[in-house]
Structure formats: structure tokens, C-alpha cells
Amino acid sequence: MDNREKVVVVRDLYKSFGDLDVLEGVDLDLHREENLVVLGRSGTGKSVLIKIMVGLLRQDSGTMQVLGKEVSKLPLKELNALRLKIGFSFQNSALYDSMTVRENMEFPLVRNVKNLTKKEISMRIEELLEAVGLPQSINQMPSELSGGQKKRIGVARTLVLNPEIMLYDEPTAGLDPITCVDINNLINEVRERYKTTSIVITHDLACAKQTGDRMAVLLDGKFKAMGTFEEVFPRAVDERIKSFYDYNFINS
Numbered sequence: 175m176d177n178r179e180k181v182v183v184v185r186d187l188y189k190s191f192g193d194l195d196v197l198e199g200v201d202l203d204l205h206r207e208e209n210l211v212v213l214g215r216s217g218t219g220k221s222v223l224i225k226i227m228v229g230l231l232r233q234d235s236g237t238m239q240v241l242g243k244e245v246s247k248l249p250l251k252e253l254n255a256l257r258l259k260i261g262f263s264f265q266n267s268a269l270y271d272s273m274t275v276r277e278n279m280e281f282p283l284v285r286n287v288k289n290l291t292k293k294e295i296s297m298r299i300e301e302l303l304e305a306v307g308l309p310q311s312i313n314q315m316p317s318e319l320s321g322g323q324k325k326r327i328g329v330a331r332t333l334v335l336n337p338e339i340m341l342y343d344e345p346t347a348g349l350d351p352i353t354c355v356d357i358n359n360l361i362n363e364v365r366e367r368y369k370t371t372s373i374v375i376t377h378d379l380a381c382a383k384q385t386g387d388r389m390a391v392l393l394d395g396k397f398k399a400m401g402t403f404e405e406v407f408p409r410a411v412d413e414r415i416k417s418f419y420d421y422n423f424i425n426s
């Protein structure tokens with residue numbers, strides 16, 4: 175029997191928009207401190223699944239439990255409290271261009287955590303910038319940072335509220351292959367250091383292989399394949415999963 179703690183439990187989840195059936199029976203168990211990679215072509219419903227997870231959309235049927243709570247049944251106050259435990263690292267890093275790195279990181283802290291002293295805020299920001307390898311960027315503007323640096327700061331800002339779950343949306347999109355490897359390493363370091371449980375949405379199989387304990391391939395509204403990289407890809411029978419593998423360049 176699998177005794178690991180389950181952080182997310184999804185059962186028989188359905189979601190349609192009019193005639194468009196997007197999710198058609200999704201099942202998932204995500205374990206504490208696991209890195210799960212979700213793969214699937216554009217429009218397969220990855221974002222819809224994440225939106226149901228954070229209560230931005232409601233499923234038609236089935237259940238979505240996050241940290242022991244059925245998301246669709248939570249009153250707004252509890253939903254907001256749950257959302258604070260889920261850190262979303264956006265594809266475009268979502269930094270405010272008119273604020274320095276420090277101000278970008280202060281913003282969610284000051285807004286969501288009461289009674290922090292200036293010193294506590296500074297210490298938290300400095301620790302996180304050190305953790306993502308950019309302590310020297312604290313007074314820089316986002317426009318002065320490279321794409322990879324912006325991603326790092328975006329991750330640091332997401333961590334500022336101590337999330338238990340990290341959602342990474344296409345973390346390597348738009349980066350050169352070497353910077354991709356750095357960002358993948360960062361995702362793994364964040365897990366080690368902050369004991370986060372992560373979902374990584376990506377089309378990049380090198381990223382999937384490097385960061386994922388398990389892969390979950392969303393196809394026809396369900397997770398059609400689930401397992402380690404080696405279990406899912408080299409031996410794929412489904413032509414669509416095989417083509418996903420064949421069209422990607424595997425670095426290692």
C-alpha cells in the first residue's frame with residue numbers, strides 16, 4: 175500500500191464548455207514533495223485542470239481535493255487561504271516592470287502577511303534571492319534582467335509566501351538550452367530546500383526528464399499515461415505520445 179501523504183487527489187473529474195468536452199474523467203494522486211510533470215498538446219486542458227485546482231473554475235462533476243479540502247465546496251475566505259498555499263510561477267514571470275526586484279517581492283508579502291517588521295521582510299527577500307542565486311539583483315529593475323534571471327526572480331517571488339505547492343507554467347519557454355538546464359536545476363533545488371510539492375506544465379521533454387519524478391500525459395480529456403519518464407516515453411505505444419517524444423530533443 176502507498177502510505178505517502180497525498181497533497182492533491184483528483185477523482186473522475188469532468189469539465190465541458192458548451193459542446194466542448196475538455197476533461198473527461200481525470201484521476202490523479204500527487205504526493206508530498208513530488209515533482210509531477212503534466213504534458214499535453216495545446217488545448218488539451220492543462221490550464222483548465224490547474225484553474226479547477228485553485229478554484230478559478232468549477233468542475234461539472236468529480237472531485238478535486240487540495241491539502242485535504244474539496245476546492246469546489248470552500249467558502250471564499252477558505253479558498254483564499256488555500257490559494258496562499260499554492261504558488262504560481264507564471265510563464266512570463268509576471269514581474270511589475272515599474273518596481274525593483276525588492277519591491278516586486280515585498281508586494282505579495284505586505285499584502286498578505288500582517289505584522290511583519292521591515293527587518294523580517296528584508297531578511298526573507300534576501301534569503302530567497304540568495305536561494306535563486308541572484309542576491310545582487312535586489313535593486314535592479316526587471317528590464318535590466320535576462321529572461322533566465324526574470325524566471326529566477328519570478329520563482330523567488332512565488333516562494334515569498336511559503337507555498338506548499340508550486341505550479342510552474344512552462345518554466346523553460348523562451349530560454350536557451352543551457353539556461354533551461356539552470357532553471358530545471360532551480361526547480362529541483364527549490365523542492366529540496368523548501369520541501370515543496372510541484373506541478374510542472376511543460377512541452378519541453380528535457381525539462382520533464384530533469385525535473386519530473388513522474389510524467390502525466392493529458393490526452394482525450396484524461397491522463398492517458400502516467401509514470402516515470404522511462405516508463406512513459408521510450409516505450410510509448412500510443413502514436414501521439416510517441417510523436418511527442420520523437421519531436422523533442424533529449425539532452426541527456
Ligand SMILES: Nc1ncnc2c1ncn2[C@@H]1O[C@H](COP(=O)(O)OP(=O)(O)OP(=O)(O)O)[C@@H](O)[C@H]1O
Nearest residue numbers: 191192194196214215216217218219220221222223
Ligand atoms: N472559460 C472558458 N470558456 C470556454 N472555453 C474554455 C475556457 N477555458 C478554456 N477553454 C477551452 O478549453 C480547452 C482547453 O484549454 P486550456 O487552456 O486548458 O488548454 P492548455 O492545455 O492549457 O493549452 P496550452 O498548452 O496552449 O496552454 C481549449 O479549447 C479552450 O478554448
